[in-house]
Amino acid sequence: MKSKLFSLLIPLSLCTACNNSKANSVAVNSSPADTITVFTLPAIPPMLNTPELRADYLVRHYWENINFADTNYVHHPEVTEQAWVNYIDILKLVPAENADEALKGLFAQAEKEKTSYLYLAKLADKYLYDPNSPMRNEEQYISVLDALIATPVLDDTEKIRPKARRALAQRNRIGTKAIDFTYTLASGKTSTLYALSAPYILLFINNPGCHACTEAIEALKDAPAINQAISLKELQILSLYPDEELDEWKKHLSEFPSTWINGYDARQNIRENNLYDLKAIPTLYLLDKDKKVLLKDATAMEIEQYLKK
Numbered sequence: 137m138k139s140k141l142f143s144l145l146i147p148l149s150l151c152t153a154c155n156n157s158k159a160n161s162v163a164v165n166s167s168p169a170d171t172i173t174v175f176t177l178p179a180i181p182p183m184l185n186t187p188e189l190r191a192d193y194l195v196r197h198y199w200e201n202i203n204f205a206d207t208n209y210v211h212h213p214e215v216t217e218q219a220w221v222n223y224i225d226i227l228k229l230v231p232a233e234n235a236d237e238a239l240k241g242l243f244a245q246a247e248k249e250k251t252s253y254l255y256l257a258k259l260a261d262k263y264l265y266d267p268n269s270p271m272r273n274e275e276q277y278i279s280v281l282d283a284l285i286a287t288p289v290l291d292d293t294e295k296i297r298p299k300a301r302r303a304l305a306q307r308n309r310i311g312t313k314a315i316d317f318t319y320t321l322a323s324g325k326t327s328t329l330y331a332l333s334a335p336y337i338l339l340f341i342n343n344p345g346c347h348a349c350t351e352a353i354e355a356l357k358d359a360p361a362i363n364q365a366i367s368l369k370e371l372q373i374l375s376l377y378p379d380e381e382l383d384e385w386k387k388h389l390s391e392f393p394s395t396w397i398n399g400y401d402a403r404q405n406i407r408e409n410n411l412y413d414l415k416a417i418p419t420l421y422l423l424d425k426d427k428k429v430l431l432k433d434a435t436a437m438e439i440e441q442y443l444k445k
Contacts, residue, residue: 195230196238198219204247206249209252243280253287274432281302285302310429314427315412316330329374338421342377350391357393375397378412422439
């Protein structure tokens with residue numbers, strides 16, 4: 137679901153020149169008998185006169201006009217799901233700790249009614265966790281998982297999946313050290329992630345031949361800052377194949393630049409022991425010289441922008 141409101145929401149809610157003394161609403165088509173017809177945005181106090189302050193207020197109060205005890209909202213995704221998409225867009229405008237507090241606050245509000253609570257959790261799965269979602273955001277999803285694990289609304293059985301996902305998300309999380317592993321080259325020689333030595337290391341887990349992987353390879357090859365960092369020996373790229381069809385992997389080796397290290401997981405340790413989250417392939421991790429994760433599940437463009445700084 138693509139956000140159409142967001143282009144209108146930013147000038148309406150964040151620009152300092154706007155007078156937002158009245159709450160704004162987004163209308164939807166509905167039958168005369170329907171009571172769920174609009175999503176009403178909170179009124180931002182006029183004294184909040186910078187985009188940063190207005191964005192922060194908006195994410196904290198965004199849902200205040202929703203009655204989560206009314207389960208009828210669950211049956212109106214044209215209101216609630218579109219509001220969720222816009223909300224996730226706005227969360228990008230505030231610091232991570234503010235987004236974390238806002239998401240946890242939202243789920244606390246929804247504890248009034250389990251049906252509404254589970255509906256919000258479903259939306260979080262769809263937009264923040266699903267590997268096919270362009271809005272996938274693990275840090276924001278961790279905030280949701282923390283809320284699900286702590287809530288009295290769910291029983292112990294219902295918390296099994298959130299706990300498992302939370303444990304996996306913590307592995308190789310931004311700011312933590314990446315898990316070491318052994319890889320094997322086409323020659324049969326083995327080495328480890330931690331044996332690599334460079335100011336930056338790009339771990340590129342992929343399945344050669346898949347469309348998304350081919351696109352990622354080409355994007356990395358065409359990125360000037362990445363190529364410059366490689367030439368200056370400031371960056372090493374480790375391309376890792378996590379599966380076991382070696383004939384297929386070898387068939388595509390010529391597609392990779394000779395400046396990259398190309399290896400495979402001979403023992404299937406990464407997949408068998410869930411060392412890395414492989415729900416989305418390809419996946420890219422940018423590490424520093426100490427193997428601390430700087431970017432996780434990043435795009436070539438995001439890595440390029442980081443290296444330009």
